[in-house]
Amino acid sequence: METLITRYRNVTILAAVLFAQVLGLAVQVKRSSENESSRLIRIWAISVVTPLEKAIVGMQHGVGNLWHGYVYLRGVRQENRDLKAEIEKLRLEEVRLNQDAEQGRRLQSLLGFKEQYISRTVAAQVIGSSGSEQLRSVYIDKGSHDGIDKDMAVITADGVVGKVLRVFNSTSQVLLINDQSSGVGAIVEKSRLQGVLRGTPVGEVVLEKVMADEQVQSGDKVLTSGGDQIFPKGLPVGVVTKVTKGNELFLNIRIQPFTNLSRLEEVLVITQKAEKAPAVTEAGPTRAVDVLSQRLPSVPDKPPPEVPKKPVAATDKETNQTPTGKPNRPEVAGTTTKPSGTPKPAANVGSAPKAAAAPVTVKPATTSKPEPITINVSQPTAKPQPTAPEQNPETPPEPTPTEEKPH
Amino acid sequence: MPVITYTSQEQIEVYRFSIPVAIGVPLIALVAQAFLPRWLPFLTIFNLPFLVVIFFAVARRNPISGLLTGGAIGALQDALGGQYIGMYGIAQTVVGYGASSLGVKLDVENAGARFLVTLFFYVTHEVVYFTVARGLVGMTLEWSWMRELGSALANAILAVFLFALLDRFKRRT
Numbered sequence: 001m002e003t004l005i006t007r008y009r010n011v012t013i014l015a016a017v018l019f020a021q022v023l024g025l026a027v028q029v030k031r032s033s034e035n036e037s038s039r040l041i042r043i044w045a046i047s048v049v050t051p052l053e054k055a056i057v058g059m060q061h062g063v064g065n066l067w068h069g070y071v072y073l074r075g076v077r078q079e080n081r082d083l084k085a086e087i088e089k090l091r092l093e094e095v096r097l098n099q100d101a102e103q104g105r106r107l108q109s110l111l112g113f114k115e116q117y118i119s120r121t122v123a124a125q126v127i128g129s130s131g132s133e134q135l136r137s138v139y140i141d142k143g144s145h146d147g148i149d150k151d152m153a154v155i156t157a158d159g160v161v162g163k164v165l166r167v168f169n170s171t172s173q174v175l176l177i178n179d180q181s182s183g184v185g186a187i188v189e190k191s192r193l194q195g196v197l198r199g200t201p202v203g204e205v206v207l208e209k210v211m212a213d214e215q216v217q218s219g220d221k222v223l224t225s226g227g228d229q230i231f232p233k234g235l236p237v238g239v240v241t242k243v244t245k246g247n248e249l250f251l252n253i254r255i256q257p258f259t260n261l262s263r264l265e266e267v268l269v270i271t272q273k274a275e276k277a278p279a280v281t282e283a284g285p286t287r288a289v290d291v292l293s294q295r296l297p298s299v300p301d302k303p304p305p306e307v308p309k310k311p312v313a314a315t316d317k318e319t320n321q322t323p324t325g326k327p328n329r330p331e332v333a334g335t336t337t338k339p340s341g342t343p344k345p346a347a348n349v350g351s352a353p354k355a356a357a358a359p360v361t362v363k364p365a366t367t368s369k370p371e372p373i374t375i376n377v378s379q380p381t382a383k384p385q386p387t388a389p390e391q392n393p394e395t396p397p398e399p400t401p402t403e404e405k406p407h
Numbered sequence: 408m409p410v411i412t413y414t415s416q417e418q419i420e421v422y423r424f425s426i427p428v429a430i431g432v433p434l435i436a437l438v439a440q441a442f443l444p445r446w447l448p449f450l451t452i453f454n455l456p457f458l459v460v461i462f463f464a465v466a467r468r469n470p471i472s473g474l475l476t477g478g479a480i481g482a483l484q485d486a487l488g489g490q491y492i493g494m495y496g497i498a499q500t501v502v503g504y505g506a507s508s509l510g511v512k513l514d515v516e517n518a519g520a521r522f523l524v525t526l527f528f529y530v531t532h533e534v535v536y537f538t539v540a541r542g543l544v545g546m547t548l549e550w551s552w553m554r555e556l557g558s559a560l561a562n563a564i565l566a567v568f569l570f571a572l573l574d575r576f577k578r579r580t
Contacts, residue, residue: 009471010471010504013470014474014500014501014504017475021482021496021500022493022543024492025497025539025543029543029545041482041492042486042489042492045486045487046487048434049438049441052434052438053438056442129442129444129445131443131444131487131488132451134490135489135490139441175489180546201547263445263446263448264445
């Protein structure tokens with residue numbers, strides 16, 4: 001026997017090493033609950049390799065910043081001008097979107113919906129990948145010391161990236177959404193069909209579990225549905241590129257992710273989510289008069305009422321406060337005149353929202369020349385009454401002085 | 408009269424490497440494998456740790472050393488890749504053993520032989536890996552001959568140049 005082992009020493013050692021590895025593999029597969037026995041060897045490997053990767057990435061960024069920040073400044077002036085113009089445009093767009101969002105929140109609040117909010121994120125840099133086609137993952141330079149935990153969602157400004165698979169002290173491994181073992185709850189934006197987003201062995205992303213009789217078209221946007229309890233609802237995922245009949249009852253929907261998963265550099269890890277019912281902000285929806293008053297700083301506040309018979313407090317509450325408690329600007333609605341006696345021409349409010357839907361006509365009630373000021377806002381607003389504080393038809397009626405606005 | 412063939416033990420040289428090279432080269436290969444595809448995703452087609460295993464195994468011509476080197480590099484590759492430790496480990500162990508056993512019997516120092524050896528062992532590596540992944544771990548991997556042969560070809564071409572570079576670190580025993 002001894003002679004046999006000596007003669008076939010190499011083969012015996014090979015068999016022993018293979019057997020040990022197969023045994024170790026079997027143990028890991030059995031304990032696939034991730035509190036794995038192989039954690040130590042991973043920590044060793046990661047702690048040996050990632051400092052090198054961090055150093056290379058740091059050096060690369062240093063050189064890049066030096067070049068782009070101090071040397072290669074061609075076209076920066078023009079870019080600056082373009083960006084300023086873009087900011088102006090976006091500010092106007094923001095006003096419009098705020099109105100829509102506020103309206104949505106108000107309706108959700110009425111219906112008692114709860115919504116998940118991203119309340120804290122940690123920015124991280126991608127320092128490496130798995131280097132394998134079988135497992136699509138990347139390493140980021142933030143770990144448990146930075147508040148990263150397992151199963152946290154990872155996103156970019158473009159869309160969803162993946163989730164945290166493993167966490168080490170100063171590094172984490174992120175499983176990308178195009179890995180075949182990943183799964184993300186998703187919804188088609190237009191048709192509101194829900195499915196599960198999965199990766200394929202070749203690194204594509206497909207939407208599964210959508211019935212074959214449903215209508216999904218190329219170009220439809222796909223968002224997170226929030227059903228996986230990892231990604232908050234409504235994050236952009238990608239766009240449908242191809243829809244074919246699957247093998248079974250389901251459609252085979254191919255998705256092109258918005259984020260370029262093979263060129264990731266900076267990502268955001270969502271470290272804290274908050275679930276709460278959407279609250280309507282104190283300011284309430286931005287209305288045409290609010291926009292106008294902000295853009296006309298010379299318009300004075302309303303003088304105190306001339307009839308002093310009413311108690312002052314009651315008068316204030318009745319006339320100078322909106323239902324949300326915000327000081328009203330009735331002068332724009334037409335209850336007072338400007339000192340000059342003429343309203344500001346429409347040209348002066350030219351920076352009012354351009355993405356207008358419904359024009360709001362404001363008639364100064366007490367001016368000698370009732371020239372209307374027309375601004376464009378998206379939210380249809382009722383024509384203001386000349387003598388009463390403005391009311392939005394969608395807002396609740398103005399509270400009496402004894403009422404308190406719930407926050 | 409004894410006939411000395413080209414592949415006789417007398418003509419085959421056994422090499423060894425300094426400790427920095429023996430540790431540094433696999434480490435650089437692992438870092439490069441994890442790092443380079445960040446910028447150039449198509450580089451995942453290359454398997455640098457595998458090439459390093461082949462190089463050391465063939466140069467040392469010691470099956471035990473070959474299989475241990477393969478097992479260690481494979482385990483590190485698994486650890487970095489995030490998969491079960493042992494999947495690449497088993498495949499690299501087989502490759503390390505096979506390449507070093509072949510190195511004992513044949514001269515694989517010239518470019519043509521290196522190309523063929525790498526081509527052959529890359530396919531062997533992938534077959535073992537897929538067998539382990541499907542049979543032991545239960546992963547659903549798709550085997551594509553086109554992709555595997557393309558990868559084998561790319562790795563074999565790279566091996567010719569990489570091995571010529573690494574030859575500078577060899578020391579005769």
